[in-house]
Amino acid sequence: MKNENNNPRKSNIIGICVSQLQNHEVSGLTHTIYQCARANGYQVMVFGCFAKMDFPTPHSNGEASIFENIPMKDLKALILMGQTILHRELLLRLRDEAVAVGTPVITVDYELEKCFNIRLDYLSCFKRLVRHVIEGHHRHNPYFMAGFKGNAFSEERLDAFVEVLEENGMPVVQEHIAYGDFWGKPARRVCEQWMERTDDFPDAIICANDTMALAVIDVLEENGYHVPEDVIVTGFDGIELIKYCIPRLTTGRVDQEEIAEQIMHIVKRVETDPETAPQSVLVPFHILRGESCGCAPIHFQPSNQYVLELNDRIDRKQIHIDRIFEMMTEMTEGHSMLDVLKRFPECAPDMIDGDCQVFVNEYFCRHTDIPISKGFRKDDILLLLEQRDGKTSLPLLKVKSHSIDMIPQEILEKTDRLLYLPLHWQNEVYGYISLECSDKEFDYERLKDFMMAMSQILGIVRNQSQLYDMYIRDSLTGLYNRRGFYGELASRMKSLKGKKCYIFLASVDLDHLKSINDTHGHGEGDVAIRAVADALVEAAGDNGICARFGGDEYVAVCLWNEGKVPEDFVAGFQKRLLLWIDDWNQAENKPYELGASTGVILEPIHDVDDIDELMKKADDNMYDCKVRHHSIRARRRVYRVQGLRLDGQGRF
Secondary structure (H helix, E strand, O other): OOOOOOOHHHOOEEEEEEOOOOOHHHHHHHHHHHHHHHHOOOEEEEEEOOOOEOOOOHHHHHHHHHHHHOOHHHOOEEEEOOOOEOOHHHHHHHHHHHHHOOOOEEEEOOOOOOOEEEEEEHHHHHHHHHHHHHHHOOOOOEEEEEOOOOOHHHHHHHHHHHHHHHHOOOOOOHHHEEEOOOOHHHHHHHHHHHHOOOOOOOOEEEEOOHHHHHHHHHHHHHOOOOOOOOOEEEOOOOOHHHHHOOOOOEEEEEOHHHHHHHHHHHHHHHHHOOOOOOOEEEEEEEEEOOHHHOOOOOOHHHHHHHHHHHHHHHHHHHHHHHHHHHHHHHHOOOOOHHHHHHOHHHHOOOOOOOOEEEEEEHHHHOOOOOOOOOOOOOOEEEEEEEEEOOEEEOOOEEEEOOOHHHOOHHHHHHOOEEEEEEEEEOOEEEEEEEEEOOOOOOOHHHHHHHHHHHHHHHHHHHHHHHHHHHHHEOOOOOOEOHHHHHHHHHHHHHHOOOOOEEEEEEEEEEOOHHHHHHHHOHHHHHHHHHHHHHHHHHHHOOOOEEEEEEOOEEEEEEEEEOOOOOOOHHHHHHHHHHHHHHHHHHHHOOOOOOOEEEEEEEEEEOOHHHHHHHHHHHHHHHHHHHHHHHHHHHHHHHHHOOOOOOOOOOOO
16 A cells, blocks of 8 residues: 655644544544554544434535545545444545545444454453353343344344353343343333343343443332342443443443554554555453442442532533523624624634634635635635634635645644534535644533534524525626615725715626527526626626626626726726627637627716716616627627637727
8 A cells, every 4th residue: 555645744644534523432532542643743633523424314414524625645544433434435435535645544443445454352352241240150040132133233242142151051042132222211121021020030131232231220220129139230332421320330341542552553564664455453342340240349439429520511511502502692693604703702712622713615605795716616615714822813715625735834833633523504514613632632512512503503694694695686697686786885885985986887788688588598598698797797806896787787886996996997897898708709609699788987976876877877878889889790700700809999
């Protein structure tokens, strides 16, 4: 797997793709990998989200958009947390993109060809756990709580249970095996049914995961049974919740430090020898002996401390939720997207601790008041907002995505871990947030709430902007309609109040629109209408206010302070408009010829009410132009054959 990329910035950056970050075990493993990478001199970029990606949904597709921004060619290695991203097609796509640029791929708990696979040895540990119950504690009537019927993990652990029973010469009783679907409520229902048996009661209940085991303990104690005196209960996976429970659950847990060390070992091997062939590594699970099997005495004091800790987390969660609602109320009070973003510094500091950057795409910027350049391409993104060293700014910088260059060098030098999270609403992707998070563990539940709130805020405001845009813009061309034109003009003139103002006004008509519609259909008529709109925007420039008043009628306005009027702007406008149309005709080769008549004026103006009088003057000039165009069009047909072009005055 030879690395074909010679980018020097690739030397120490490891990428991690992970979902379900709010899960404590997932975030804990991610943090452990980061700490190990840091100790070995590597930086980490975490591309994360919160959805359960087992199959595509509009929400999970929106969450998965974060993986579209991975700078594959800039990474030393890419880690796929396959136990959290269960959508195989997505994993295969990420693998292929990385391998194509010579970046080695390491999977965790998910086997893929062409990858270094870190496999977790569930099976041997689960067998040891079953033997521990049956042989170590001499249990003769064990029951088994499986997960989902047909699930690979569930069936594997059931097979292990059956195998140990057979090793000990014990019968396999089907009535002693049930499926609790890996969740608490189904497990409770199964256990309640077991409690109804008076002649065949279990002396041990072995569960395929911890969640079901904790539910079983609750049911047993509700029915007057004691764990482990009457019934031994065991789980598997070692989830965080077990530390809050009495009795402490006996379970199995993977060695996260071993996973991280194996990842670093692979990265260094490939770094030394890029031709190293992908292979699989097996990481063991360990039995955590607790009170639920009788191996440890019950200690109330630590558990009480855990309860206090949990209660504190619940209180902080409620405070956070209240603040989220306040933030949503405050930020949606803005009348525009820029208003909302300007309120970000007031609302976000207690939500995001540290530096962050907000990037948005062209889809998000469209139909908002966020300025984007005309050359905004599909892969471009906008650095919309930045919070650095406690200060927030709106840089509005266009950057290229899929590159490490989008991150300022000073940030890369400052931190060794960056976290990227998606901004979206369902499958409508707005962009993403980059968070600097060196040597800290986030409260990912809190971060999930914040990201969902931000996405919803931006979605609400964007929809409001879209609705308002529909109110002030022409749906066919995207230009202002009459209402939007006068509103924008009044706003511009307000900013120039008290100053002598000069206005350039152009009245433009699309020539022979009725003939195009009648001869070639209204579809071609729409094409012609949009083409003249594009020509008008090009001719007016960035300072222009362009509108379609209806049918074949257009208006363009530019405003300047006294002494700021560009020299020869009037002649330049007409030249740009006519040349753009002439180029379009030659490039499109339509069965009709696109043409436009213009009337222009440049005069001082003091009030927006004067516009109507100026429009009348421009219209009079435009009609004079129409008469002149009849003869020009006839000459154009002759001279085009000779390869000649119109100049800005309509001459050849």
